Amino acid sequence: MDHMNKEQLMESARNSKGNAYVPYSKFPVGAALLLNDGTVINGVNVENVSFGATNCAERTAIFTAVANGYKKGDFTAIAVAGDTADFLPPCSICRQVxxxxxxxxxxxxxxxxxxxxxELTLKDLLPHAFTNLDM
Structure with a gap:
């Protein structure tokens, strides 16, 4: 992995949890997205009283990267951290993003x-992904 090992990337995700806005669930999640150039962009979940308006940590990181000029293919790895007994996977919406x-x-x-x-790959998480519009 470029410039950072998985433990360092995960530590970045864990550290970012403190910035989560979770007044309703009290369930902070942090994500650390590693880009091809070695940049790490963190994301956190941001809740809203209208739960459908809530954004997950993984999407926050991806969308922040895109807003900063990164493009499809610029992503090397992502680490997701929460305080759960089992491993915390991205939700299905985040997997699709x-x-x-x-x-x-x-x-x-x-x-x-x-x-x-x-350690997984994206295809391990979403083996039959929806990848194009078949119209």
């Missing part, structure tokens, strides 16, 4: 409250 911007072989790191790290 990851598929839009990232290679099926992109590394995805998940953690749990014991700070163990599970």
């Amino acid at each position: 990851l598929v839009e911007f990232c290679s099926p072989d992109m590394l995805v790191y998940l953690t749990n409250e014991k700070k163990e790290i599970l």
Whole structure:
């Protein structure tokens, strides 16, 4: 992995959780997105009283990268951290957004409250991804 190992990337995700806006669920999630140039962009979940307006940490990181000029294919890995007994995977909406911007072989790191790290690829998370409009 460019400029950063999985433990460092996960630590960045864990550290970002403190910035989450979670007044309703009290469930902070942090994400750290590694770009091809070595840049790390963090994301957190941002809740809203209208729950459909809530944004997850993974999408916050991806959308921030896009807003900063990064493009499809610029993404190397993502780490997702929450305080859960089991490994915390991205929700299905976040998985679909990851598929839009990232290679099926992109590394995805998940953690749990014991700070163990599970290493997957995006295609492991979403093996039959919706990848184009078949119209």
